[in-house]
Amino acid sequence: MAFFQSGIKKFIRNDFILLENKIEDVDLHSLIKSESPKKVFIINEGQRYVVHLSDSTDQIIFSTCTRISVNTELEDVSSFFDKSETLLVHDGGNFIGYINAFDFTKQLANTYQEMQAYFQTILDTIDASCTVIDSNESVLIWTEGAEKIFSVKKPDIIGKPITNFFNTDNLALLKTLKDGTSLHHSQHKAREDLVVLINSSPVYLNKQIIGAVVSETDITSQIRLNNELYSATEKVFNLEKEVNKLMPTDDPFKLIRGNSSALKRTINMTKKAATTETNILIHGESGVGKELFAKAVHNIREGQNAPFVAINCGAIPSALFESEIFGYERGAFSGADQKGKKGKVELAKGGTLFLDEIGEMPLEMQVKILRLLQERKFYPVGGTKEIEVDFRVVAATNRDLKELIKEVKFREDLYYRLNVVSLEIPPLRKRPEDIIELTHYFLYEISIKYKRPIHGISQTVMRALLQHDWPGNIRELKNVVERLVVFSDEGEIKIEDIPFEINGMELPNGRKTSYPSIFNESDNRSLNERLQEFEKEIIMKELEKEDGNKLSCAKKLQVTRATLYNRMNKLGLKI
Numbered sequence: 001m002a003f004f005q006s007g008i009k010k011f012i013r014n015d016f017i018l019l020e021n022k023i024e025d026v027d028l029h030s031l032i033k034s035e036s037p038k039k040v041f042i043i044n045e046g047q048r049y050v051v052h053l054s055d056s057t058d059q060i061i062f063s064t065c066t067r068i069s070v071n072t073e074l075e076d077v078s079s080f081f082d083k084s085e086t087l088l089v090h091d092g093g094n095f096i097g098y099i100n101a102f103d104f105t106k107q108l109a110n111t112y113q114e115m116q117a118y119f120q121t122i123l124d125t126i127d128a129s130c131t132v133i134d135s136n137e138s139v140l141i142w143t144e145g146a147e148k149i150f151s152v153k154k155p156d157i158i159g160k161p162i163t164n165f166f167n168t169d170n171l172a173l174l175k176t177l178k179d180g181t182s183l184h185h186s187q188h189k190a191r192e193d194l195v196v197l198i199n200s201s202p203v204y205l206n207k208q209i210i211g212a213v214v215s216e217t218d219i220t221s222q223i224r225l226n227n228e229l230y231s232a233t234e235k236v237f238n239l240e241k242e243v244n245k246l247m248p249t250d251d252p253f254k255l256i257r258g259n260s261s262a263l264k265r266t267i268n269m270t271k272k273a274a275t276t277e278t279n280i281l282i283h284g285e286s287g288v289g290k291e292l293f294a295k296a297v298h299n300i301r302e303g304q305n306a307p308f309v310a311i312n313c314g315a316i317p318s319a320l321f322e323s324e325i326f327g328y329e330r331g332a333f334s335g336a337d338q339k340g341k342k343g344k345v346e347l348a349k350g351g352t353l354f355l356d357e358i359g360e361m362p363l364e365m366q367v368k369i370l371r372l373l374q375e376r377k378f379y380p381v382g383g384t385k386e387i388e389v390d391f392r393v394v395a396a397t398n399r400d401l402k403e404l405i406k407e408v409k410f411r412e413d414l415y416y417r418l419n420v421v422s423l424e425i426p427p428l429r430k431r432p433e434d435i436i437e438l439t440h441y442f443l444y445e446i447s448i449k450y451k452r453p454i455h456g457i458s459q460t461v462m463r464a465l466l467q468h469d470w471p472g473n474i475r476e477l478k479n480v481v482e483r484l485v486v487f488s489d490e491g492e493i494k495i496e497d498i499p500f501e502i503n504g505m506e507l508p509n510g511r512k513t514s515y516p517s518i519f520n521e522s523d524n525r526s527l528n529e530r531l532q533e534f535e536k537e538i539i540m541k542e543l544e545k546e547d548g549n550k551l552s553c554a555k556k557l558q559v560t561r562a563t564l565y566n567r568m569n570k571l572g573l574k575i
């Protein structure tokens with residue numbers, strides 16, 4: 001399309017003859033006649049002329065002409081015609097042609113018509129509505145799409161102020177016109193029965209806003225379908241829960257979501273560890289899923305119906321520890337329940353005692369627990385009869401127990417008793433590919449919990465979640481998703497609701513961003529891990545650009561489709 005080429009090249013004519021100096025030797029009269037219709041230019045003593053013969057007198061007429069560079073902007077050309085009707089064009093000093101005012105105007109008019117034709121066809125082709133207003137808020141363009149969405153006919157609205165037809169408060173277009181705000185894919189309830197996705201942009205000319213354009217797509221039916229899908233999903237979810245109650249699933253890892261190789265490795269090790277009767281110690285940062293893994297071990301070893309009794313060793317005050325764990329006899333101490341109370345150990349009979357945050361257990365209790373683990377017998381507080389009980393132990397900690405041993409805060413003998421088999425649950429930053437599956441899983445679960453249908457999650461939000469460091473691991477991710485669902489509007493998750501600073505990303509509200517996480521100073525991951533994150537970003541970005549089309553994406557990245565699938569698989573991207 002010629003008019004999209006910027007610059008003046010298409011207006012330059014090259015049917016010309018240029019005579020420089022020494023014109024005395026030339027018979028100008030015959031030259032002009034013989035070379036007609038070529039234009040003849042003369043450069044003499046630094047002056048430039050275009051010469052032609054007068055129609056009436058056949059005399060040579062000299063008209064001065066202006067010299068312009070081939071790089072002159074199109075919009076600046078007309079100002080040169082104030083000085084002369086013909087412009088001699090040079091490229092780095094060499095004259096390459098000329099532009100005359102008559103041709104220029106004619107071609108501009110042609111270009112304008114061409115543009116109009118394309119422009120009109122674009123407007124007639126798009127389904128979405130397109131509305132354009134000028135700086136006086138009058139409607140310049142109103143497409144068929146706009147007629148359909150807003151039931152206002154084009155002849156009725158063209159040339160009239162848009163505010164005659166719509167409530168000012170509801171007009172994104174006016175805001176765009178006034179302060180230059182752009183919108184992209186912003187969901188908006190235009191009427192009670194109409195939901196649209198809006199894009200809007202100001203029109204700038206010479207750094208001034210001269211109008212605004214808005215395009216709206218009716219998504220009411222998508223929203224309705226999504227709501228129907230949501231109610232169906234909710235029913236399936238509840239039915240699934242009922243079925244699980246009646247026929248418990250035999251997959252002990254069902255609640256552990258994620259597809260990363262790091263997680264798969266941990267699951268495999270857990271399966272092996274759970275084939276033994278022995279004590280298991282689970283290490284891992286806060287919120288990585290230690291309790292979920294402890295439960296999985298329990299489900300494999302003892303079965304779901306056996307008791308799983310968890311004690312958070314960091315949450316029980318020292319004074320109550322013994323009675324909590326071992327229970328107490330009737331009247332054991334003042335304020336105690338008169339009937340006495342079974343301790344956690346007794347409750348875990350035939351099942352699993354899960355000692356969470358074992359590193360926080362008071363030293364004086366550690367010796368009692370050690371004896372319990374060695375002898376499987378204990379005295380309730382105030383009791384005289386020893387109770388024998390059979391149970392398995394799984395302990396968990398996010399502390400470095402060896403360090404605590406050095407600081408004399410943890411008993412070495414207890415450590416070796418608990419740590420017969422140890423499992424390490426990797427933090428989320430070592431398996432970022434799990435973030436995608438976990439996010440979708442939590443979105444689904446939480447949207448049902450709050451009865452708030454969600455229409456999906458944009459690539460921008462997902463990218464922000466993928467780039468975050470997640471010190472609180474999966475619990476933190478779950479909380480963030482919960483927040484996004486709670487603050488969602490009309491099923492739309494908003495990037496503004498992300499409660500942490502977003503790396504290397506431009507936000508609509510101009511919130512400050514920092515560098516991508518692969519460049520963070522605190523990033524201790526290997527080169528390979530960082531490269532994988534980068535690769536993942538590239539693939540996700542290209543897929544987004546290609547609307548999810550893998551073949552086009554593979555072509556763009558110059559790999560085969562099979563290679564793209566392999567890489568996506570390896571990087572844990574959903575195929």
Ligand SMILES: Nc1ncnc2c1ncn2[C@@H]1O[C@H](COP(=O)(O)OP(=O)(O)OP(=O)(O)O)[C@@H](O)[C@H]1O
Binds near residue numbers: 255257258293357
């Ligand atoms: N892989 C996973 N899939 C689904 N949910 C998970 C996963 N891992 C953890 N969660 C969820 O994250 C939250 C924290 O998990 P959990 O309590 O098991 O972690 P933890 O390591 O024991 O935490 P803490 O260190 O605080 O004791 C829970 O809501 C749990 O259901």
